Amino acid sequence: DIVMTQSPDSLAVSLGERATINCKSSQTVLFSSNDKSYLAWYQQRPGQPPKLLIYWASTRESGVPDRFSGSGSGTDFTLTISSLQAEDVAVYYCQQYYSTPYTFGQGTKLEIK
Amino acid sequence: QVQLQESGPGLVKPSETLSLTCTVSGGSISSYYWSWIRQPPGKGLEWIGYIYNSGSTNYNPSLKSRVTISVDTSKNQFSLRLSSVTAADTAVYYCARNWNFDLWGRGTLVTVSS
Numbered sequence: 001d002i003v004m005t006q007s008p009d010s011l012a013v014s015l016g017e018r019a020t021i022n023c024k025s026s027q028t029v030l031f032s033s034n035d036k037s038y039l040a041w042y043q044q045r046p047g048q049p050p051k052l053l054i055y056w057a058s059t060r061e062s063g064v065p066d067r068f069s070g071s072g073s074g075t076d077f078t079l080t081i082s083s084l085q086a087e088d089v090a091v092y093y094c095q096q097y098y099s100t101p102y103t104f105g106q107g108t109k110l111e112i113k
Numbered sequence: 114q115v116q117l118q119e120s121g122p123g124l125v126k127p128s129e130t131l132s133l134t135c136t137v138s139g140g141s142i143s144s145y146y147w148s149w150i151r152q153p154p155g156k157g158l159e160w161i162g163y164i165y166n167s168g169s170t171n172y173n174p175s176l177k178s179r180v181t182i183s184v185d186t187s188k189n190q191f192s193l194r195l196s197s198v199t200a201a202d203t204a205v206y207y208c209a210r211n212w213n214f215d216l217w218g219r220g221t222l223v224t225v226s227s
Contacts, residue, residue: 001174040213049207049217050158061215093158097212101173102148102160 002026002096006105012113019081021108023072023094030074031098038098041070041079044107045090053092054079086112115140117208117218124224125202131195131223135208142166142189146211149182149193151204152220159204164191198225 003026013019029038037057042050052061054070057077067082081088089112094105121133135147149161162172164182172180176195184191195202203225210216 038212042214049220050214051217052213052215055213055215095158095213100160100171101175102212104158104160106157 001101002029002099002103004094004096004103004105006092006094006108008108009106010109010111012111013081013084014113015086016083017113019084019088019110021079021092021094021110023077023079023105025075025077025096028074029096029098037073037077038096039070039072039077040095040097041068042093042095043088043090044093050093081110084110084112115210115216117210117216119206119208119218119221121221121223123222124226125198126227127199127225128197131193131198131202131206131225133193133206133208133221133223134190135192135218137189137191142184142186142191147182147184147191148209148214150207150209150214151202152207153201153204161193161195161206200225 005024007022039057041054043053044050053064053068058070069080071078091107091109093107116138118136125131143166146163146165148163152158162182164170164184170182179196181194205220205222207220208218
């Protein structure tokens with residue numbers, strides 16, 4: 001299984017400031033034939049299902065605000081929220097869909113400082 | 114727009130079989146991969162398995178011996194059966210679409226208790 005490890009486990013950021021969450025996979029999730037990293041990011045607010053934010057490591061899902069961006073390739077990835085808003089308080093998960101079993105990171109809890 | 118809705122018993126006894134159904138509304142179940150994912154209270158996400166509309170399946174090896182996922186295209190539904198449940202199977206169970214889970218149901222809490 002590919003193990004996904006996120007850092008930090010929790011993060012407190014002031015409103016309007018930048019938030020950065022990291023995700024590392026135990027093996028590459030980059031498919032060389034199409035040069036795509038099979039990595040997604042989700043936001044889960046309390047009491048709600050996860051919501052897809054980013055796929056192919058850096059493609060923003062339709063309707064997701066452009067303050068959310070994803071970067072990275074291979075084994076190291078980052079989710080950045082450029083200017084934190086109150087509604088961004090949530091747990092964020094990365095997930096690989098390169099190979100089964102699909103696996104998630106342990107989650108990063110983002111709070112307002 | 115397409116919506117997913119999980120349904121099934123909220124309480125299952127230990128050693129019995131958990132059965133859930135996901136109904137796809139507003140669109141066809143065809144030509145997509147459909148997954149079950151679970152989340153124990155206060156914990157992270159675990160992929161259980163998927164089914165393609167052709168009926169081909171892929172299960173998480175950690176659960177493979179106990180899991181069956183099936184599809185009924187005539188009803189636009191797919192289902193999960195998890196046998197020999199224990200308290201460790203208590204979780205919110207979600208259905209979701211595709212490999213990058215772009216669409217989720219709201220989830221249903223299943224508690225395993227006598």
